[in-house]
Amino acid sequence: MTAPRLAGRHLACRRGGRLVFRDLDLDLAPGEVLVLTGPNGAGKSSLLRLLAGLTPPEAGSLTLDGAPAERGGLAQTVALLGHETAIKSVLTVGEQIGAGGCGRDAALQAFDLLKLRDTPGRLLSAGQKRRAALARVLASGRAIWLLDEPTLGLDASSQALLMTAIEGQRARGGSVVVATHAPLDLATSRELRLGA
Amino acid sequence: MNLHRFANPARFLRIARVVAPVAGWIAFAALLAGAAFGLVLSPPDYQQSETVRIMYVHVPSAWLALQTYVAMAIAAAVALVWKHPLADLFVKAAAPVGAGFTLLCLVSGSFWGRPTWGAWWVWDARLTSMLVLFFLYVGYIALSGAFDDEERGRRAGTVLVLTGIVDVPIVKFSVEWWNTLHQPASVFRLGGPTIAAEMLWPLGLMVVGFTAFFVWIVCVRLETELLTRKLRARLENSPG
Amino acid sequence: MSFVALVRRDLRLALRQGTDAFVSLLFFVLVLVLVPLAIGPEPQLLARVAPGLIWIAALLSVLLSLERMFQSEYEDGSLDQLALSGIPFALIVAAKVAAQWLTTGLPLLLAGPVLAAMLALPSHAQGVLLASLALGTPTLSLVGAIGAALVVGARRGGVLLALLVLPLYVPVLIFAAGAIDAAAAGLPARPHLLLLGGCLALSLPLAPLAAAAALKDALR
Numbered sequence: 001m002t003a004p005r006l007a008g009r010h011l012a013c014r015r016g017g018r019l020v021f022r023d024l025d026l027d028l029a030p031g032e033v034l035v036l037t038g039p040n041g042a043g044k045s046s047l048l049r050l051l052a053g054l055t056p057p058e059a060g061s062l063t064l065d066g067a068p069a070e071r072g073g074l075a076q077t078v079a080l081l082g083h084e085t086a087i088k089s090v091l092t093v094g095e096q097i098g099a100g101g102c103g104r105d106a107a108l109q110a111f112d113l114l115k116l117r118d119t120p121g122r123l124l125s126a127g128q129k130r131r132a133a134l135a136r137v138l139a140s141g142r143a144i145w146l147l148d149e150p151t152l153g154l155d156a157s158s159q160a161l162l163m164t165a166i167e168g169q170r171a172r173g174g175s176v177v178v179a180t181h182a183p184l185d186l187a188t189s190r191e192l193r194l195g196a
Numbered sequence: 197m198n199l200h201r202f203a204n205p206a207r208f209l210r211i212a213r214v215v216a217p218v219a220g221w222i223a224f225a226a227l228l229a230g231a232a233f234g235l236v237l238s239p240p241d242y243q244q245s246e247t248v249r250i251m252y253v254h255v256p257s258a259w260l261a262l263q264t265y266v267a268m269a270i271a272a273a274v275a276l277v278w279k280h281p282l283a284d285l286f287v288k289a290a291a292p293v294g295a296g297f298t299l300l301c302l303v304s305g306s307f308w309g310r311p312t313w314g315a316w317w318v319w320d321a322r323l324t325s326m327l328v329l330f331f332l333y334v335g336y337i338a339l340s341g342a343f344d345d346e347e348r349g350r351r352a353g354t355v356l357v358l359t360g361i362v363d364v365p366i367v368k369f370s371v372e373w374w375n376t377l378h379q380p381a382s383v384f385r386l387g388g389p390t391i392a393a394e395m396l397w398p399l400g401l402m403v404v405g406f407t408a409f410f411v412w413i414v415c416v417r418l419e420t421e422l423l424t425r426k427l428r429a430r431l432e433n434s435p436g
Numbered sequence: 437m438s439f440v441a442l443v444r445r446d447l448r449l450a451l452r453q454g455t456d457a458f459v460s461l462l463f464f465v466l467v468l469v470l471v472p473l474a475i476g477p478e479p480q481l482l483a484r485v486a487p488g489l490i491w492i493a494a495l496l497s498v499l500l501s502l503e504r505m506f507q508s509e510y511e512d513g514s515l516d517q518l519a520l521s522g523i524p525f526a527l528i529v530a531a532k533v534a535a536q537w538l539t540t541g542l543p544l545l546l547a548g549p550v551l552a553a554m555l556a557l558p559s560h561a562q563g564v565l566l567a568s569l570a571l572g573t574p575t576l577s578l579v580g581a582i583g584a585a586l587v588v589g590a591r592r593g594g595v596l597l598a599l600l601v602l603p604l605y606v607p608v609l610i611f612a613a614g615a616i617d618a619a620a621a622g623l624p625a626r627p628h629l630l631l632l633g634g635c636l637a638l639s640l641p642l643a644p645l646a647a648a649a650a651l652k653d654a655l656r
Binding site: 049052053054055056071072075076078079080082083084085086087088090091095136 | 445448449452453511512513514516517519520521522524652655656
């Protein structure tokens with residue numbers, strides 16, 4: 001797997017009638033980790049939703065390997081971890097992650113959730129739900145990961161699992177965009193500061 | 197920077213500054229003349245006597261109520277397909293006006309129905325479909341105001357308006373086959389109008405007046421909205 | 437995830453939540469049980485109003501289940517995940533409508549004839565009642581999905597939903613109740629049923645598209 005090169009030029013984003021950022025340039029090469037930082041309200045989450053194709057940019061252009069990125073194309077390429085974990089309380093962890101099979105079990109294993117595979121979502125703690133959502137990202141096998149505050153609610157050992165997963169994605173030739181306030185323990189990463 | 201939404205639709209504002217006052221004065225003159233002809237100079241009906249004068253308000257408001265909705269639906273389609281920045285603003289600006297026409301049509305119809313049919317309200321096809329149209333207008337207004345993000349409200353509204361336009365003819369036919377009492381069309385029909393010329397003239401004047409009033413008020417509402425946006429964009433772009 | 441997988445997921449959600457799926461059926465039954473208590477038990481009177489009342493109750497109970505159709509998925513972030521699943525939005529809507537109909541429309545089809553009998557509807561109209569429910573309730577779910585998608589994220593979405601959707605339900609109500617009325621009076625119900633089928637044929641392709649457009653906006 002080699003991730004397509006994701007590039008944004010002169011991006012502007014508008015939320016709730018307010019311009020959160022504009023004239024933003026961004027490049028994401030295969031195997032790269034881009035860390036978005038910046039104060040609250042700088043538009044980190046908005047940028048992730050824009051990169052996921054959920055929000056069309058107010059201005060500017062987004063390209064995948066040089067071709068204009070359409071909503072449908074992005075939806076096949078990216079996996080998103082949002083603010084909400086999208087873990088249903090009545091479905092088991094195994095039922096909501098991936099399509100089943102060994103890929104799913106490997107993803108669960110990577111986040112130490114194999115024991116909880118048949119546990120319904122309502123019995124999970126906040127951190128476990130977060131891990132389950134991360135396992136879903138991993139199980140998706142998508143080339144570009146977009147993670148919004150992935151360390152939120154994770155203990156030290158879970159954070160280490162996350163770093164391992166991110167390094168694994170990078171080693172496979174995939175790329176990752178992380179919006180975070182916490183410093184990440186990664187070998188190499190590039191920082192993009194919003195709202196400076 | 198290419199922010200076309202912020203770009204001042206200067207051409208529209210230039211046109212509106214000419215059209216709005218002209219339409220306003222035409223509305224004033226035509227409504228005044230129409231009212232004078234209709235309420236004083238035209239003859240009473242040989243069957244309905246003086247109550248027929250309600251027609252000069254009822255018929256134009258009914259026409260405008262329907263035409264406003266059709267115009268809104270066309271604008272909604274333009275907004276959805278071509279993302280024209282003025283189209284969804286037009287829908288929002290026209291909706292309360294259309295709702296007003298519909299209400300006026302219903303109320304004046306009710307006043308007319310009392311002496312001619314002996315009831316304030318009957319469950320007739322036209323009345324019922326007009327009532328549904330009124331609910332569609334009210335639904336649009338409620339929906340477009342129900343979101344923290346104004347734009348989301350307007351976009352949701354365009355989808356509703358388009359859904360409504362599919363529904364309007366179905367409602368019309370369904371209630372028509374179900375029950376009808378209202379008189380059939382008498383102005384636009386094959387073989388010429390069945391309405392006397394002395395009544396047709398003031399009616400025409402009132403229709404012109406109502407239409408000009410619609411154009412005027414929508415222009416003013418659009419102008420206000422655009423100027424508000426311009427102001428907001430300027431505040432956002434100003435440093436600090 | 438495919439269309440079938442989506443329907444299965446939704447059905448599983450609805451059935452595991454248990455109570456949710458049966459609340460609208462219970463509501464339908466209760467409304468109709470209240471009718472004889474309110475207007476009196478004379479069979480002639482009940483038989484006369486039964487077609488209309490059964491349909492009003494059906495309409496309201498479908499409406500009751502619509503609010504959560506997309507709102508809960510939106511709140512817990514599942515709608516984002518569905519949007520990124522790579523399935524076209526219109527197909528996602530169609531799957532959710534199918535699941536919603538199976539859990540709320542289909543039970544009405546089973547309960548309708550029983551309640552109609554309790555309301556003294558002549559037995560020769562029962563077949564038409566079933567046909568009208570079979571043709572009409574999917575249309576209610578389809579058109580309702582547009583409303584449910586429009587009010588995602590709105591303030592006071594539930595009340596707003598009723599305001600938006602009920603006017604759109606008028607044709608279904610008139611044709612469906614008209615069909616049963618005609619059958620009860622010994623007249624042909626076929627034209628009404630054909631029109632009801634026409635409404636379904638129209639909303640089947642159009643409603644998912646409209647709801648999909650509304651959902652895309654909700655996700656921005």
